Amino acid sequence: MRMRLDRFCIVPVLIASLLSACKKQEPPSGASDPAPSKFTQEQLAAKFPNDLGPSTVDVSAYPQKIQEEYKDFISVCGSCHATARPLNAPYKTAYDWGRFVHRMHIKIENKGAVLDDELGKRIVDFLVYDSKVRKIGREKEFQAEQEKLKALYAEVAKEQERLVLKDTLESPKKETPYVGVK
Ligand code: HEC
Structure with missing residues (x-):
């Protein structure tokens, strides 16, 4: 009787450990998610x-000086986040843009790079001109x-939440190194 009880306990344990050994050989979940x-x-x-809007502007009809400043804007303001962030932001005036360029400055x-006053002024100049054309001149289109x-961001945010939750449930011990706010 004692023997049989032992066997009853050992067999399920053996099966369970075999099963879990098999499981470990599967590719990590997510990698094969189509x-x-x-x-x-x-x-x-x-x-x-x-961030979800266009990252570039058609500047071909802008004055030559503004077209040059646009190049500075693209290279400086696109190094941490998409240039879409400022291009689609509701800010319009020299006062607003001066503040934001200063904040980014x-x-x-802090990153060890420099944005001198002269370059900052050129970027503000471009942003003010561009805001006048697109955000004030074509206000209805811009508002739409x-x-x-x-609306799109609301959808994306839901998806971001779903993916974070999915990730947490599938690999509870995985830790993402902190890389700062971007
Ligand atoms: C060193 C990295 C870095 C660079 C370069 C950078 N930004 Fe940013 N920017 C950030 C971060 C981080 C945020 C989000 C946090 C915040 O708003 O301060 C941000 C947010 C913004 C926002 C949204 C702020 C809001 O609250 O609506 C605007 C607009 C913006 N940046 C404009 C610019 C412009 C214009 C430039 C070029 C002069 C620029 N950024 C360059 C890091 C940067």
């Missing part, structure tokens, strides 16, 4: 609705686009 999301990686990285200095971006 369609994890309907959004692109870029969209999933969005932190503001503006501090972030850039803002609403679209907000």
Whole structure:
């Protein structure tokens, strides 16, 4: 009788350990997930609705000076986040842009790079001109686009949440190193 009881206990334990050994050989879940999301990686990285809009502007009809400043804007303001973030932001005036470029200036200095006054002024100049054309001159279109971006961002944010939850449930011990706010 004693023998049989032992066997009853050992057999299920053996099966369980065999099963878990098999499980370990499977590829990590997620790697084989064929369609994890309907959004692109870029969209999933969005932190503001503006990040989801266009990252470039057709400056071909802008004055030559502004076209030159646009190049500075693209190279400086696209190094941490998409240039979509400022291009689709609702800010328009020299006062607003002066404040934001100053705020970004501090972030850039913290990164060890420099944005001198002259370059900062050129970027503000471009942003003010461009805001006048697109955000004030074509206000209705710009507002409609803002609403679209907000609605899209609401969808993306839900998906970001779902993916974080999925990730946490599948690999509870995985830790992502902190890389700062982007
Ligand atoms: C060193 C990295 C870095 C660079 C370069 C940078 N940004 Fe940013 N930017 C950030 C971070 C981080 C945030 C989000 C936190 C915040 O708003 O301060 C941000 C947010 C923004 C926002 C959204 C703020 C809001 O609250 O609506 C705007 C607009 C913006 N940046 C404009 C610019 C412009 C214009 C430039 C170029 C002069 C620029 N950024 C360059 C790091 C950077």
